[in-house]
Amino acid sequence: MGEGIKDRVAIIGMGCTRFGEHWAKGPEDLIVEAFTEAIGDAGIETKDIQAAWYGSCYDEFNVGKSALPLSRTLKLPFIPVTRVENLCASGSEALRGAVYAVASGAYDIALALGAEKLKDTGYGGLPEMSTILGTKSRVIFPSISAPGAFAMMATRYFSKYGMTAEEGKRILAKISVNSHRNGAKNPKAHLQRVITEEDVLRAPIIASPLGLLDCCGVSDGAAAAIICRADMAKDFRADPVLIKALQIGTSSGEELGYTRWDGSYVETTGRTAARAYEEAGIRDPRREISMMEVHDCFSITELVTYEDLGISPRGRARNDIEDGFFTMEGRIPSQPDGGLKCFGHPIGASGLRMLYEMYKQLQGRAGERQIKDPTIGLTHNLGGFPQMNVVSVVLVGL
Amino acid sequence: MKGIVSYGAYLPISRLDRDVIFEGMGWLHQGTYMKGEKCVANFDEDSVTMAVASAMNCLEGYDRDYVDGLYLATTTSPFKERRCAGIIATALDLKGQIRSADFTNSTSAGTSALIAAIDCISAGSANSILLCASDVRVGKPGSSQELSFSDGAACLLLGSEDAIASWEGSYSVSYDFPDHWRTDSDKADRSWEDRFGREEGYRRFIPEAISGLLSKYNLQPKHIAKVIFPGIYQRDHASICTRLGFEPGQVQDHLMTAMGNTGTSYPLMILISALEDSRPGDRIVVAGLGNGSDALLFQVTEGIEKVKDQKRGVKGYLESKIQLESYEKYLAFRDLVSPEAGIRGEVMPYTALSLTWRDRREILGLCGTRCKKCGTPQYPAQRVCVNPDCRAIDAMEPYRFSDKRGKVFSFTGDLLAFTPNPPGIYAVIDFDGGGRYWFDVTDCDLESMKIGTPVEMSLRRRYVDERGGIVGYFWKTVPIRF
Numbered sequence: 001m002g003e004g005i006k007d008r009v010a011i012i013g014m015g016c017t018r019f020g021e022h023w024a025k026g027p028e029d030l031i032v033e034a035f036t037e038a039i040g041d042a043g044i045e046t047k048d049i050q051a052a053w054y055g056s057c058y059d060e061f062n063v064g065k066s067a068l069p070l071s072r073t074l075k076l077p078f079i080p081v082t083r084v085e086n087l088c089a090s091g092s093e094a095l096r097g098a099v100y101a102v103a104s105g106a107y108d109i110a111l112a113l114g115a116e117k118l119k120d121t122g123y124g125g126l127p128e129m130s131t132i133l134g135t136k137s138r139v140i141f142p143s144i145s146a147p148g149a150f151a152m153m154a155t156r157y158f159s160k161y162g163m164t165a166e167e168g169k170r171i172l173a174k175i176s177v178n179s180h181r182n183g184a185k186n187p188k189a190h191l192q193r194v195i196t197e198e199d200v201l202r203a204p205i206i207a208s209p210l211g212l213l214d215c216c217g218v219s220d221g222a223a224a225a226i227i228c229r230a231d232m233a234k235d236f237r238a239d240p241v242l243i244k245a246l247q248i249g250t251s252s253g254e255e256l257g258y259t260r261w262d263g264s265y266v267e268t269t270g271r272t273a274a275r276a277y278e279e280a281g282i283r284d285p286r287r288e289i290s291m292m293e294v295h296d297c298f299s300i301t302e303l304v305t306y307e308d309l310g311i312s313p314r315g316r317a318r319n320d321i322e323d324g325f326f327t328m329e330g331r332i333p334s335q336p337d338g339g340l341k342c343f344g345h346p347i348g349a350s351g352l353r354m355l356y357e358m359y360k361q362l363q364g365r366a367g368e369r370q371i372k373d374p375t376i377g378l379t380h381n382l383g384g385f386p387q388m389n390v391v392s393v394v395l396v397g398l
Numbered sequence: 399m400k401g402i403v404s405y406g407a408y409l410p411i412s413r414l415d416r417d418v419i420f421e422g423m424g425w426l427h428q429g430t431y432m433k434g435e436k437c438v439a440n441f442d443e444d445s446v447t448m449a450v451a452s453a454m455n456c457l458e459g460y461d462r463d464y465v466d467g468l469y470l471a472t473t474t475s476p477f478k479e480r481r482c483a484g485i486i487a488t489a490l491d492l493k494g495q496i497r498s499a500d501f502t503n504s505t506s507a508g509t510s511a512l513i514a515a516i517d518c519i520s521a522g523s524a525n526s527i528l529l530c531a532s533d534v535r536v537g538k539p540g541s542s543q544e545l546s547f548s549d550g551a552a553c554l555l556l557g558s559e560d561a562i563a564s565w566e567g568s569y570s571v572s573y574d575f576p577d578h579w580r581t582d583s584d585k586a587d588r589s590w591e592d593r594f595g596r597e598e599g600y601r602r603f604i605p606e607a608i609s610g611l612l613s614k615y616n617l618q619p620k621h622i623a624k625v626i627f628p629g630i631y632q633r634d635h636a637s638i639c640t641r642l643g644f645e646p647g648q649v650q651d652h653l654m655t656a657m658g659n660t661g662t663s664y665p666l667m668i669l670i671s672a673l674e675d676s677r678p679g680d681r682i683v684v685a686g687l688g689n690g691s692d693a694l695l696f697q698v699t700e701g702i703e704k705v706k707d708q709k710r711g712v713k714g715y716l717e718s719k720i721q722l723e724s725y726e727k728y729l730a731f732r733d734l735v736s737p738e739a740g741i742r743g744e745v746m747p748y749t750a751l752s753l754t755w756r757d758r759r760e761i762l763g764l765c766g767t768r769c770k771k772c773g774t775p776q777y778p779a780q781r782v783c784v785n786p787d788c789r790a791i792d793a794m795e796p797y798r799f800s801d802k803r804g805k806v807f808s809f810t811g812d813l814l815a816f817t818p819n820p821p822g823i824y825a826v827i828d829f830d831g832g833g834r835y836w837f838d839v840t841d842c843d844l845e846s847m848k849i850g851t852p853v854e855m856s857l858r859r860r861y862v863d864e865r866g867g868i869v870g871y872f873w874k875t876v877p878i879r880f
Contacts, residue, residue, distance in 0.1 A: 122741045123741055123742065125814050128741075128742055128745055128747070128816075130747055131747045135747070135748070135749070135750040135753055136750075136753055136757065136761075136778075138747050138749065138870075139749065139753075139754060139761055139860070139870055139872055140760075140761060140778060140872060141836070142822075142824035142825075142836050142837050142838040142874075143812070143815045143816065143817055143822045143824065143838055143860075143861075144812075144815060144824060144836070145812050145814040145815040147812070147814055148810045148812035148814070148815060148822070148824065149810075151810035151812070152808035152809060152810050152825070152826060153808070155808045155809060155810065155849065156807075156808045156849075159849050204813075205811075205813060205821075206812075206813055206814050207810045207811065207812040207813065207814060207815075207821075208810055208811040208812075208821070208844065209810075252784075252786065253780075253784055254784050254785070254786050256826065256834060256835065256836060257776050257777075257780070257784035257834060257835070258774065258776070258784045258785055258786065258834065259828050259832065259833075259834050260786070263807060263808050263826065387826065387836065
């Protein structure tokens with residue numbers, strides 16, 4: 001690995017819309033809203049932005065292809081703008097473009113913005129995904145959905161650790177309950193309702209063993225970050241947030257093609273997190289990380305991610321969950337903004353939305369949800385399926 | 399010795415009790431009532447997929463390169479133009495240099511194709527022909543055909559030597575008999591008065607063909623171990639046998655009660671069930687019906703002993719079944735009602751036909767690759783080895799997965815993704831001998847699925863694009879039935 005980008009790049013402004021079913025708002029409204037908040041927060045104007053990266057996943061279905069939806073909406077004055085797409089890591093991928101551009105010295109100030117308008121697709125849940133790997137996957141994939149692919153990981157996890165589906169579902173229920181507890185305190189969250197374990201267990205099955213309340217919200221929204229050279233950041237604000245590590249990892253194909261992977265975890269997350277910890281100089285993530293926003297598209301994803309990130313020992317996330325380790329009062333509060341579960345999941349915006357919460361928390365601006373004196377925040381995206389995926393791990397600190 | 403070298407049958411797993419049909423539609427024509435059950439193709443099956451299933455059974459243990467030709471007999475082809483025998487041959491991973499033909503437009507097509515195959519072998523044009531007969535038969539709701547028609551496929555491998563039942567000859571009668579017909583646009587048969595078909599057709603053509611056959615080869619009924627013909631009119635079936643001089647012990651069960659009238663495969667289905675119980679030396683007479691009748695004569699050889707308990711024939715499939723409790727579900731499976739599919743069922747990404755052609759061996763034939771360096775089988779076909787300790791580039795040989803069994807690695811029952819028969823079950827499968835991939839699972843209920851459940855592969859209609867007229871044939875897994 002090279003030197004990495006630790007402390008070379010700072011975030012000086014961020015914006016995020018409320019996520020939800022914005023029947024009355026189009027992509028333009030969401031993009032402008034997130035952008036306006038971000039430049040206002042940074043104290044800059046549009047003309048100060050030298051380059052931009054734009055993340056969205058379901059291109060034709062909602063926002064449109066290429067970088068034009070971003071540049072035309074914001075009237076970016078003929079600067080370089082790039083659209084990136086890497087499934088649910090698209091927002092973090094946009095961040096990566098902007099961060100690497102600034103770290104390289106090519107630009108001083110760059111914009112990363114992610115947006116998705118899922119509620120113009122007509123689907124409950126994510127749109128049909130049979131062509132996710134092209135026209136051939138349309139023929140040779142099973143009739144798969146996201147909850148189904150992750151449900152298969154739950155079945156493997158329960159089996160490996162000797163849990164019945166009922167026992168397993170009860171552990172997963174605690175995860176959703178925690179997210180709803182946090183989301184209920186977040187005015188920008190899609191779902192702001194407190195729920196009980198019994199609510200989760202009684203919810204209708206979506207893909208066995210996962211029920212409706214094991215699944216995250218499917219939402220519209222946008223989020224943006226203004227990225228700046230670290231040595232200039234204090235010119236804009238007293239409390240810039242520094243990028244400590246930014247790593248992406250992608251499946252090699254062996255999970256679904258070779259018989260070594262046991263299906264109860266996500267191989268890519270562990271590998272990506274290890275690189276991120278090395279980049280940031282973190283030796284003991286369980287002690288050094290203050291808070292996290294992980295990719296809880298489904299409750300089981302959050303459970304295995306605790307282990308894949310090296311926070312909980314293998315097979316022991318259950319104990320940490322039962323001990324309240326990840327609650328707001330616990331050692332590493334997780335999903336303080338409600339997570340994908342409650343804040344919602346407009347795919348291209350999600351990575352930047354997670355960063356928005358870490359940024360606010362580090363600056364002590366998280367209001368009712370403020371975590372005491374955090375030093376390192378972690379965001380994690382998992383795009384695709386446990387069987388083949390794209391993962392991002394971002395570490396930020398003061 | 400030329401004749402039948404191997405056989406295989408296939409009956410779909412679902413059975414519909416005729417009482418269930420009658421409860422639904424019997425109010426319309428009360429006189430249609432009949433006992434027993436019919437076999438019902440699953441929503442993802444058709445004449446092509448069932449033919450493949452029967453052929454997989456028939457070819458088990460045979461090198462696929464042995465097959466010189468493939469004939470399909472069907473009256474329910476999914477296509478008016480596109481040779482279904484070609485789809486089947488590709489799915490079976492047969493070599494391209496074979497002859498193929500579809501025989502159609504009469505329920506006699508099964509016996510007619512058999513005669514044509516034998517003639518081809520006799521002429522020395524081929525050493526072997528694989529004959530599939532397959533139908534998904536639809537009767538109008540409330541009709542007697544709806545009760546008696548059944549779905550299934552029979553397959554015979556015919557060859558110039560090593561026959562388990564040698565070909566002894568045939569006798570055919572052909573008439574343009576208008577008892578029933580179906581035009582280009584009809585979904586179900588139209589028919590003239592039922593008594594006409596029975597008196598003027600069934601009771602005349604079958605005796606004419608069978609007695610013609612016996613006299614042609616100088617045989618008496620006492621020389622015949624089993625006589626076989628469709629049991630379309632059950633009382634008449636018995637009286638025809640008596641009239642021809644056969645004792646009840648010589649008459650093979652016509653399977654009308656347990657199976658129903660499976661169309662082109664029907665006489666072959668009864669033939670297979672007779673072979674399953676036959677002894678060397680037995681002479682078997684088989685007659686079909688449809689615009690006349692073909693009567694065929696076989697004599698069972700010593701070879702039968704090696705085959706009869708090894709093959710999946712009719713007996714096993716008759717016992718392996720799940721009762722379909724709902725008549726409405728049957729109507730939906732056969733597209734006789736149009737249930738709400740929702741946006742997920744209606745929105746269809748296009749199918750790239752140049753791609754499915756280019757990758758036909760991989761898609762229709764379910765051939766992946768095996769790394770010659772490390773031996774790892776992999777699906778879909780790869781250029782770079784998936785084994786993390788190998789990663790060899792372009793060291794692959796073709797590897798067929800369709801005839802491999804496997805075990806369920808993980809699974810789910812999905813109520814979000816569209817399927818005509820929810821929940822949509824799919825699974826990651828670890829193949830015996832190596833290789834892992836994910837497939838839809840069909841012919842089972844979620845409750846019976848477990849990690850480790852043994853499965854095999856079955857070609858299905860994975861999706862149908864109504865707008866483009868495209869059937870997306872691909873393989874699913876099914877729990878091993880028996």
